[in-house]
Amino acid sequence: xxxxxxxxxxxxxxxxxxxxxxxxxxxxxxxxxxxxxxxxxxxxxxxxxxxxxxxxxxxxxxxxxxxxxxxxxxxxxxxxxxxxxxxxxxxxxxxxxxxxxx
Amino acid sequence: xxxxxxxxxxxxxxxxxxxxxxxxxxxxxxxxxxxxxxxxxxxxxxxxxxxxxxxxxxxxxxxxxxxxxxxxxxxxxxxxxxxxxxxxxxxxxxxxxxxxxxxxxxxxxxxxxxxxxxxxxxxxxxxxxxxxxxxxxxxxxxxxx
Numbered sequence: 001x002x003x004x005x006x007x008x009x010x011x012x013x014x015x016x017x018x019x020x021x022x023x024x025x026x027x028x029x030x031x032x033x034x035x036x037x038x039x040x041x042x043x044x045x046x047x048x049x050x051x052x053x054x055x056x057x058x059x060x061x062x063x064x065x066x067x068x069x070x071x072x073x074x075x076x077x078x079x080x081x082x083x084x085x086x087x088x089x090x091x092x093x094x095x096x097x098x099x100x101x102x
Numbered sequence: 103x104x105x106x107x108x109x110x111x112x113x114x115x116x117x118x119x120x121x122x123x124x125x126x127x128x129x130x131x132x133x134x135x136x137x138x139x140x141x142x143x144x145x146x147x148x149x150x151x152x153x154x155x156x157x158x159x160x161x162x163x164x165x166x167x168x169x170x171x172x173x174x175x176x177x178x179x180x181x182x183x184x185x186x187x188x189x190x191x192x193x194x195x196x197x198x199x200x201x202x203x204x205x206x207x208x209x210x211x212x213x214x215x216x217x218x219x220x221x222x223x224x225x226x227x228x229x230x231x232x233x234x235x236x237x238x239x240x241x242x243x244x245x246x247x
Contacts, residue, residue: 001206001207001210001211001216002207002211002213002216002219002220004207005203005204005206005207005220005223006203006207006219006223008199008203009199009200009203009223012196012199013196013199016192016195016196016199029166031165031166031167031169031170032170047165047166047169049165049191050162050165052195053162053195056195056199057199060199064203075215076213076215076216076219077215077218077219079219080218080219080222080223083223084222084223084226087196087200087226090192090196091193091196091230094188094189094192094193095189097185097188097189098185098186098188098189101181101182101185
């Protein structure tokens with residue numbers, strides 16, 4: 001269970017942070033018209049947040065489901081270190097964007 | 103539902119998420135120190151994810167209204183606040199994954215070697231929830247919906 005949870009967190013963190021820089025196609029929501037489109041655009045007035053979150057959630061759930069079925073190969077401490085490192089990288093990336101914009 | 107009522111619900115559910123996430127993290131640390139709190143961890147395996155998912159759903163519901171009514175003003179007059187709000191959203195997304203994963207695993211995995219990793223996951227999730235909550239309160243104080 002813990003290995004599956006750690007795999008889910010790792011893939012979520014990876015998918016969430018990479019979806020925008022890699023221009024992965026996600027659902028975009030236009031709050032002015034209420035329209036929903038599937039697109040890889042990053043600089044429109046539409047919102048990518050819902051799509052990025054959905055993509056990362058689905059990827060994380062898939063990874064957790066997969067690891068839950070596979071035999072354990074990595075010690076939990078190593079998997080936890082990898083997961084928390086990926087989360088830390090996400091945090092640093094978003095903090096750097098905040099500081100870069102100021 | 104009215105957007106302001108949704109904002110209030112988001113705030114109340116946000117506090118519920120922060121406190122349940124913190125409570126779960128505290129139980130996970132105590133369990134890692136050798137005093138297993140199985141009943142509490144089992145209880146928070148449901149309470150913390152429910153609170154975090156409910157506040158996230160409420161936040162997602164009012165996000166479009168924020169973009170239309172508030173964000174444009176921030177972009178013109180306070181771009182740093184707009185960026186802070188973006189940071190809050192990213193932290194909330196990461197906290198969502200961490201709290202759900204740590205709570206679900208913590209409630210059902212009784213192996214001793216899983217205790218410290220789950221405690222670390224829970225603590226990082228709770229820290230991100232607190233940060234998101236404080237930024238959310240600041241942004242709302244600057245310009246509510």
